Amino acid sequence: MLPATVALLDRLVAFDTVSSRSNLGLIRWIGDYLAERGVAVEIVPAPDGQPKANLWATIGPQKDGGIVLSGHTDVVPVEGQPWSSDPFKLLAANDRLYGRGTSDMKGFIALCLALVPEMLAQPLMTPLHFAFSFDEEIGCLGAPHLLKAIGAKLPRPRLAIIGEPTGMKLGVRHKGVYSFRTEITGRDGHSSQPERGLNAISLAAELIGEITRLYDGLRRDGPFDHAFDPPHSSLNIGVIEGGTAVNIIARHCHFLWDFRAVPGGHPDQILLPLADFAARRLAAIRRDFADAAIVTTPRVSAPPLLEEHDGAAEALLRLLTGANETVSLPFATEAGQFQEAGMSAIVCGPGHIAQAHQPDEYIDLDQLAAGEALLRRLIAWAREN
Ligand SMILES: [Zn+2]
Structure with a gap:
């Protein structure tokens, strides 16, 4: 294995790029590294x-494909991790390299x-293009801004290899992850006269009841994909907040929920009937409370990876x-x-998802060596094709 891979990974791990912080230090460092070698870089x-920021770089001709x-x-x-x-x-110890991001996924970036x-x-x-993104871990929020530039001011590639840790196996399908915030506005008042106000918490409970009913339908009717556990799209209401005091009719309530779609599934299967339900309820409520509102806004949108069947990347x-052999992945990616x-x-990509997000995250040296071998074969191919 190249000593440069370890030296580069050492440098990359040292940047604390937890999603809540800036990644600009790392991006500038990579930009300088590439620019010093004459590589065209686009931030x-x-x-x-x-x-x-995202970073895009091209080695070879500036053309599509x-x-x-x-x-x-x-x-x-x-x-909180030990x-x-x-x-x-x-x-470095036991033929492994330890550090946050070694598997997920600075190891792959170091190899590139x-x-x-x-x-x-x-x-x-x-x-060959590098596409290094930000905010993947909090819902693949960064890559869409880069993808918008592709085909506009950047050339259009034919295929993408996402180097997430698969143990170098070929991951051809995964679920999609979407998340939403549903916000309810009612009208406040004294709790002794609840009918004079509109309780946003009670209305949220009705909506959650409807979502649960719709989800039961999905579990019963599918679509199903038995490569996944569970084999249907799944839904979870993760956070709810509302009200100010026990003796005040709650004016506001919001809840956060996510939807993990099997290939062929889509959050519209919940969103559209939920919007109908909300419209019907609001039509009745607004006779007395004109400013009542139910608003659902999307937060995360990372679609499933659909199996392509003889696709160019595979x-x-x-x-x-x-x-x-190909595998279905239990986690979502930018793919x-x-x-x-x-x-x-x-x-x-190199490394195993079991080591990702863990304390003492590591990557095996032989995984990095396998990743290096794959990239060398890719380079040889790109010279001839
Ligand atoms: Zn990752």
């Missing part, structure tokens, strides 16, 4: 002024960067790895977003 900042190597730069928090060493300091000199050594016929990785943007997509 795509978060549009809302947050101190975060390239291959994207995609990774997220953010990591999950370490608070780490035996500093999570932001790479530690370590192989840049080999990518540059001979002209590539097919361009065909290329089968060729490069010799693998004849569905790349696919929705019109690219063939697959998830394949």
